Amino acid sequence: QLSLLRFTVKRPFSTSHSSVDSKEMKKFQLLAHKWWDEEGEYAALHSMNDIRVPFIRDTLLSMSSNYHLGNPLSGIKILDVGCGGGLLSEPLGRLGASVTGIDPVEDNIRTADQHKLFDPVLAKRIQYKSSSLEEIVEESMETFDVIVASEVVEHVADLETFIKCCSQVLKPEGSLFITTINKTQLSYVLGIVVAEKIMGIVPEGTHEWEKFVPPEELERLLESNDFSVKAVHGMLYNPLSGSWSWTESTSLNYAVHAVKSGAQAQDTDTPPETDTQQHRATAGTA
Numbered sequence: 001q002l003s004l005l006r007f008t009v010k011r012p013f014s015t016s017h018s019s020v021d022s023k024e025m026k027k028f029q030l031l032a033h034k035w036w037d038e039e040g041e042y043a044a045l046h047s048m049n050d051i052r053v054p055f056i057r058d059t060l061l062s063m064s065s066n067y068h069l070g071n072p073l074s075g076i077k078i079l080d081v082g083c084g085g086g087l088l089s090e091p092l093g094r095l096g097a098s099v100t101g102i103d104p105v106e107d108n109i110r111t112a113d114q115h116k117l118f119d120p121v122l123a124k125r126i127q128y129k130s131s132s133l134e135e136i137v138e139e140s141m142e143t144f145d146v147i148v149a150s151e152v153v154e155h156v157a158d159l160e161t162f163i164k165c166c167s168q169v170l171k172p173e174g175s176l177f178i179t180t181i182n183k184t185q186l187s188y189v190l191g192i193v194v195a196e197k198i199m200g201i202v203p204e205g206t207h208e209w210e211k212f213v214p215p216e217e218l219e220r221l222l223e224s225n226d227f228s229v230k231a232v233h234g235m236l237y238n239p240l241s242g243s244w245s246w247t248e249s250t251s252l253n254y255a256v257h258a259v260k261s262g263a264q265a266q267d268t269d270t271p272p273e274t275d276t277q278q279h280r281a282t283a284g285t286a
Contacts (some may be wrong), residue, residue: 029105029107029108031203032085032105032107032108032110032111033107033111035084035085035086035087035108035111035112035115036085036087036111036115041202041203042084042085042087043201043242044201044202044237044242044244045084045087045151046087047237047242047243047244048150048151048179048235048237048244049087049088049091050243050244051235051244051245051246052088052150052177052179052244052255053088053091053092053095055177055233055255055257056092056146056148056177057072057073057095059175059177059230059231059257060072060073060076060146060175063175068096070096071095071096072095072096073092073095073096073097074096074097075096075098076096076097076098076145076146077097077098077100077143077144077145077146078092078097078098078099078100078144078145078146078147078148079099079100079102079136079143079144079146079147079148079169080092080099080100080101080102080148080150081102081133081147081148081149081152081166082102082103082149082150082151082152082155083101083102083103083108083109083112083128084103084108084112085108085111085112085115086101086111086112086115086116086126086128088148088150089101089112089116089126089128090115090116090119090122090126092148093116093121093122093125093126094119094121094122096125097125097146098125099125099126099127100126100127100128100129100136100144101126101127101128101129102128102129102130102131102132102133102135102136103128103130103131104130104131104132105130106130108130109128109129109130112128113128116128133162133165133166133169134165136165136169137165137168137169140169141168141169142168142169142170142171142172143169143171144169144170144171144174145170145171145174145175146170146174146175146176146177147166147169147170147174147175147176147177148177149162149166149176149177149178149179150177150178150179151179151180152178152180153178153180153213153218154180154181154207154211154212154213155211156211159213159217159218159221160221160225163221163222163225163227164225167225167226167227167260170260171260172260172261172262173259173260173261173262174259174260175257175258175259175260176222176227176256176257176258176259176260177255177256177257178218178255178256178258179235179253179254179255179256180212180213180218180253180254180256181207181212181213181252181253181254182212182213182214182215182250182251182252182253182254183209183210183212183213183214184212184214184251184252186251186252187209187212187251187252188209190252191207191209191212191252192207192209195239199239201237201239215232215250215254215256218256219232219256222256222258226260226261227258227259227260227261228258228259228261229256229257229258230257230258230259231255231256231257232250232254232255232256233246233247233250233254233255234246234247234248234249234250234251234252234253234254235247235252235253235254235255236249236252236253237252237253
């Protein structure tokens with residue numbers, strides 16, 4: 001389980017020094033060339049696409065009356081925060097979305113830019129920027145239909161500011177998707193001791209348990225910043241098979257879908273339980 005940058009997100013429009021932790025950048029800069037090695041340090045992120053991509057796709061389709069055969073996310077502008085080498089940006093682009101991937105590590109962006117050139121379609125649909133989230137806030141407000149922050153918030157110094165920044169660049173009624181790690185004894189044992197120190201699934205030193213975020217805290221911050229939480233699903237990684245699945249328990253990893261409030265209160269778009277179950281069922285089928 002990993003995420004590959006730490007934002008020390010400053011207040012929007014602040015003129016203070018860089019928002020990114022330089023030690024964190026150096027750590028992940030060393031791995032920048034390994035993003036697309038499906039059996040290397042980022043293997044767990046590659047296989048996470050099997051459930052996180054369909055979860056994003058199916059949730060967005062359930063909220064839309066427009067369906068483009070072959071390109072179901074056509075016309076949707078997505079910001080992929082902490083995009084790394086583009087592991088999530090690329091499949092979202094293949095689904096038709098217009099994707100902006102940002103990461104403060106220039107070598108990550110260089111890797112992502114080089115890899116998208118293998119697919120001429122992606123070269124047109126995806127743009128990458130070596131940028132922090134608050135720099136995007138300074139450039140443009142309420143620009144994106146969707147923000148994806150997958151394996152990022154457990155590296156954020158000021159989580160509330162991070163969420164406020166997400167809200168500022170998200171259109172009203174836009175969707176925010178987050179995947180992260182819960183802060184439990186189990187997540188310490190399995191996420192750090194086993195995954196990093198024993199099995200080497202994740203490079204040692206990737207995570208700090210103190211920065212893991214309980215879903216209750218994340219939900220509270222989202223709700224207090226004009227988001228309505230629509231779904232919280234537990235995620236489970238099987239290191240033997242190298243595969244992810246949905247689970248009832250959020251004690252380790254979990255995914256959240258939240259919607260920014262629109263001009264009017266939007267409480268009627270909460271997916272019914274059957275839809276939620278369907279997302280969970282379909283999420284592993286892509």
